Structures are given as C-alpha cells and as structure tokens.
Amino acid sequence: MSPIEITRRALLEGTAATAMITALPDHGASAQQTPTGGAGESELMVRLQINGKTHSLDLDIRSTLVDTLRERLGLTGTKKGCDRGECGACTVHIEGRRVLACMTLAAAAEGKEITTIEGLADGDTLHPVQSAFIGHDAFQCGFCTSGQIMSAVACIREGHAGTEADIREFMSGNLCRCSAYPQIVAAVKSAAQIQGI
C-alpha cells in the first residue's frame, strides 16, 4: 500500500483536504499543489501508470480514479454505476489487486501499476476470461461487464474460483441487473480451468 493513505471522504471534506494535501509532497517528486482559487480547490500534477503507459495530468485533487480514467483519459471501458462502491462496475486492478476506481482518488494511485479493461487483452487476443464471458453469454447489456471481468480475473488469481459456491461469493461485489449471474459463474469456472487454476 501507499505510504500515505488518503481517503476520499477526508479529501472531500474542506479543511481535512487541505491538511492531507500538505503531506502529499512526500508521496512523489511529481506531486505539485497549485491552488486555483475557490474554497478547497487545487490542482495536482499526477503521474499515472495505466496499462503500461505513463500519463502526466494536472488533476483537480478531488478527482476520483474512475472520473480521471473516463473524463480525462478517454478510458471509458471502466464504468461508473453508483460512485459509492456499491456496484463494482468501476473495478480495475491496482498492483494486480481488484480495486473500486470510484472509491480511489486518482492522486492516491500515483506510482502504482493500474490495469483497466482496455489493458487486459493481448493485442487482438482476448484474455481467457473475456473469451469465456462471450462463450457463456455472461452478460446482456454489458454495462457491468468490464467490472465483472476485472473482478473475475482477480477472483481466479486469488484462488477463489475453486468451487461454484466460492465464485458466487467472491463475485458478489459486482452487481448485474440483467442478472447474468449463473452464466458469470460458468464463465469464471471455465476460465479458471483453462488457466489451470
């Protein structure tokens, strides 16, 4: 984990935000605070490592990772379903672990390796989990699918794909209102088997 834990809530609360930000320069040489007027508003230069590429951005310190991916970097595969950590649609990987991008401040992800759905396939070759989702019809509208797949990849890696009961439990942080749940379980199970896990 990062040397400084910045929670979104703390940062969004005016004075707490200022207090936290003064600590930020320790976080990385690139972090520079630029007040831009207006109570609590400031910008920060943040360097993000996403899908193997480095992006340097001047960011509103309040920017969440999901909004930064979507609104600043055009990486719209990551979806915003609730913005409160309840639905899992924004699931990405940070340092290989599944993380909710709506509950992560972009600044807090600096210097870490971020993988989004756009970085999962190997060129035109789909990741086995992506192929399994198509084969098992593990989605309908597709809106939750990026998050489901990022969760599924991590779920398999965590060793939580051994039984159907385990898959159901460890995939329950990702809501699917079309309710493709049984097919998601089947897809994760078969992808885990293909990967020999």
Place this chain on the structure above:
Amino acid sequence: MSIGQAISRLDGSRKVTGRAKYTADVEVEGALHAVLVPSTVPSGTIAAIDAAPAEDAPGVVRVFTHLNTPKLAEMTNPPAGQTIMPLQGDRIFYEGQPVAMVIADTLERATEAARRVQVTYRNEPFATDFIAGLDRAEARPLFGLPPDSSVGDIEAALSGTNVRVESVYGTADRHHNPMEPAAVTALWQDGRLEVYDAVQGVVDTRNTLALALQMEPQNIRVRNDFVGGGFGCKGWLWPHEVLAALAARELSRPVKLVLTRAQSYTSHGYQPASRQTVTLAARSDGALTGIRHQSVLAGSLSGDHVEPSGWGTPALYASPATQATHRVVRLNRGNPTPMRAPLEGVGLIAVEIAMDELAYELGIDPLALRLRNYTEIDPAEGKPFSSKKLRECYAEGARRFGWSSRTVEPRSMRDGRNLIGQGMATALFRTFRSPAKVRIGLDQSGEVLIETSTQEIGTGVYTIFPQIAADVLQMPVERVSLSLGDTNLPESPMNAGSRATLSTGSAVQDAAAKLKAKLAEAGATTPDGYAEAVARQGVDRIEAEGDWTPPEEATHAMYSFGAIFAEVGVDEDIPIPRVRRVVGVYNAGRIINPKTARSQMTGGVVWGIGQALLEKSEMDQQHGRFLSKNLAGYLVPVNADVPEIDVSFVDDFDEHVGPLGARGIGELGAIGVGAAIANAVFHATGIRVREVPIRPEHLLAMAQSSY
C-alpha cells in the same frame, strides 16, 4: 438456417473489451457538465433560492432555476414520464424534483457548486403514505382506457358458489436500477439539436423532446449505440433529458448530464406499491365461477401513471365471470412508470397466490387446479389464443422439477434444519406489437448492413436481427451487421413491453426478403453470387426497404405463457427464506436465439427472486422521501442470492402474431416467479405471507412457536 441457432452475441467482443460505447462514454469536444439540485422536501413552494454562491464558484457557466429557465410546453404522461416539467415554477410536488441545474466546465466543479445553491422552502402538508391514503383512492384512466373491466356477472358468480377465498395482497415500491445511470449529452448547432441519450426508444424520445421544446422533430436527432439496461425507466421522456437539451440551447455549448445513483430514485419512475384484493369463487370440483381482482396502486401528483395490474387477469383462466378494477392513491412522490415486469408482473403476485390458497381450500393440487381451469379461448375477448402451449409448459415444468414427489401438507418436507417448500404459478404476458421500418443493403464485398433505429438494451438485437436477415439471405450470420440507435435511420419502436423481436424483427425479415428479390433480379440466385451481382450493377450496394405493421383488427388474443416451479428452504430457527431452485418452462412462439433467450429468461427469474424476497423501496414518511437511495439499502439480487435456474421453451411457431412466428420474452421471465416463491414459502412454513418481498420478520411467528 441461422434462426434457432445458439449463436454467441456478435457484439460480445465490444462488450468484453470496454469498446462498446454507452451514452456517457461518448466523447464530445468541449462538453460542459450539468449537475441537478433536487428538492429536499416533498411539498410546498420555493420561498427563496440563492444561486450566487454557486455562480461564483470556479468553472461555473450558468445556474438554471425556475427564475431563469425558459418555458417548456405542457406535457401529458405518457409520452412524458410525468406532467410536471422541470424548473417551470416555484411549486414542489415531490422530493427529488429538480430545483436547480448547475453547469460548469468539469464534473467536480459542477458537483461542488450544486452543493452551494441555497434553497429555502415554504413547506406544505404532504401525503406520501400509500397505505394511509387507501381510503381516498380514485378511479382514473389507465393509459386513456377505463379503469374497470368485466366479463359476465361477477356479483352473481361470487354469491352463488360453493367455495370462495378472498384476501388482500401487497407488492412494494421498487426501483429499476439499471447498472447504467441515465445519461444524456446534448449538442445544439444551427437550430438543430443532437442528443446522445441512454433511452429505450430514440424515436419516442425525439418526438417527445420536440413537443417539450416546441421544435420540429426533424430538427432533433437522438442516438445511442449501447444502453446499459433500462427495464422501463428509460422509456418515456424525463426531466433531466429536457434540461440537458435546454441548457445546450441556452449556452450554445454541448452539455453532458449523468444522474447520480441517488437521483435515479426520484428522476425516472419506479414500480408503484399495490394493494390487491382478490376474490376467487369455485365449485367444489375446482372449476372457477368468478374472479374479482381489485387493485389499488400508488400514484403521484406529478403524473398520471396507474399500473394496469389487472389487465391480464381475465385471460388467465376459464372463468365465466371476471372483474378487474383499478384505483390510484395520488401522492407527493415522483411519478411511477412501467418496470420489469409491469401489468401481470404486479397483478399475478396476487392472483396466483390466491389460486394457491384456493387449491388448499379445495384440497386440490395447485397444478391440477390450473389445469382444471385451462382455457383455449381468452374469456375477455372471446377469441382463441394465437398460440397457447401452456399445457405443455405445465407438464414439462412439473417433470423437470419433480412436482409429483411433492407432499401436499405444509411443513411436510425437510432437509436437515431447513423446512423445504415447493410452489408453482402461471406466467402470462400480453403481446405488444408496433410498426417498424428497416433498410438493408449488401455491398460489393458481400457484407450486409441492417439499419433501423432500434436500441440494444441487452436483449441481443445486434445478434438476433442479423440472424433473421442471414436466414432469409442464406448467408453466414457473421457477414451481417446492424446499425441502430439513431433517429436518422428507418424508424422502429421502443424496446419496451417485449416487442422488439416481434415488431422490428418482422421488418428485418421483410427487408431481407426484398433484398433477396433485388439480388435475384440482378442475376444472383445463390448467396455466392451476391457480391458479383452488386458489382455488375456498378453500384456500391444494393439496398431494400422493409417494414411491418400489425393488422388493426387482431383475430386472436395474443399472450406469452409460462409455468414456474420454485423450491425454497427456510431454516426453522432463523427464518430467512432462500430460493434453492427454480424451473421455468415458457411458450413464446419461435425462439430466434436460444442462447440469448435463455439468458433473458434466467435474468427474469432473478428479477422475480428480487421481487419475492428482496426489493422494496422504503418511504421515510416523516420527511416524505425514499429512504435508501442507493444500492446498499435497496437490495437487488447478487450472485450469491442466485440458485440453480432451469429455463426452457416449448417449441412453437405462432403464425398469427407475426411473420417471424415469435412473441416477446423479456417481461415474461420476471412473471410468476414471485408467486411461485410465495407459495413455496407457505408450503415450507405453513405461514401464508400475502405481501412481497417476504422477509424474515414475516416468518418470525414460526421461529418463536418452534421454541
């Protein structure tokens, strides 16, 4: 033959790689962000509104309130989702009603500034409590139709009869909660409006937006490539769409507005709570002599929606007398709207639990009681059904489920600490049909493109429409693609009420047949000659237009059917009802793609589980607002809630419903499940719960009595 093949979704690779573009994903250069400020009170007037702190905030371009928003036309519901148009006056009709809209250069800045709008309300008394308002329920039209309907002499039937059951049943307020929040981006250029909008009907949205903004429809273009689920709440036109369009016009800049999850609970409808009194009268041999279904629905002061929960009831069984009535309690709440599944999705909860009660009263097996009252003719219209293989559904469902090994007595089946219950119910959903137009073309490389304005909301049209065309043209489905979600394309209907495959699919079939004829005229009688024929003509592509219009007078009654069997387990001491398995066997005409259809039905069954055991939007009656406007407090089923689900179809081709032989399935899957589960809970526990969702507190009496 590609119809009937279990083909994987042709849009699958776009959906699994994040390349599928949903409305909020569309990048529009220079778009401003809009954030709504919702009313915090359910009734009253705005005494004062101070937008200055928001206007002074960094990046803010404009704050719209009722004081500076241009006038909109008066609207009816439908086609608008509600009659109250946003920011048109100081009156507050419901909590969540927009009182301001902040436009800023970034989302963060608009969000912050929206918090700074200071609103002072002059509160007035309000009514949000549906149950408290039951005694002032009114008779109002259902979509312009009379609220009451009857067949035969219901009073005589109910009075002169051997056996009679009567009870009151309840369903809860429920919210659609598609995973994609409503989103709209509006661009205004040279008097023309272009809107990317997450809606179930681009044409309907265009036409209704034109009414609201008093524009010509041809000056508006509405588009979307993918819609992240709708389930009804993205059907009619809602205030946020009008506001985004209006802001883009006033500011001459593109404006993007995405509702927050919390705002979605007050911005585009919900399924209204109901209280339904069902009276069934029967002879001692089980033959029904009368069905009376009296519904009272929650409604609103901001619109005219009355949920037609009793519409399907007269078509269910061979009863000589049936009456269905609807009353509405108008409340200070946002307007309700259709939600998966509307109509019978609400009404059959009551009627099909009542049928189970009657079965026990008569000492007849619940399935046998349904068969005893089987009808080949719709008693309401006196017409034969276009195709009805419900008898086969019952038989196949009972076989797959193992219904014959069920013991009749409640509390008679066990698995360890769990009481096991098995219940069943009938599913039925009215068929809706609409006119549709389609263009289709084949180019010099032999690729086929279908063009129509329909929407992909998850039902699979990117796959099944190409299947239909490929079938006619005798081509591989991979060579056929679909362009959709655009009012510039030939018009097809809203994806609502399970009509897309039947209506638009029939037009696809017609267009493909016309294209095939044109290709034949050009000398191509077999598919391998198609591309050459186009080249010989010296054109880029050969095109054909097709359409389908349902006949005005239907010779048959048209419904889709299903038989649902559910098993629950209830721990005797901790009475949490859990669904262990569900079997659904359906009859919906021809199935175009068994793979996508199976997913849709499975999903529908999960919706039924949510309705039966989880979903309820609680009202805070003190403040007159929905209490948990989030996915933590409003329980939707998650993966761990979902048991083994076995869905299948009875083979059929409905020659009367349309040329494809297919009826609708989208709503059907969510129907009957709730009642089957409720009936299973009774069978498990001996406690008859007459409202959904069924929660542990309903069954506490059982746990206490067992100590």
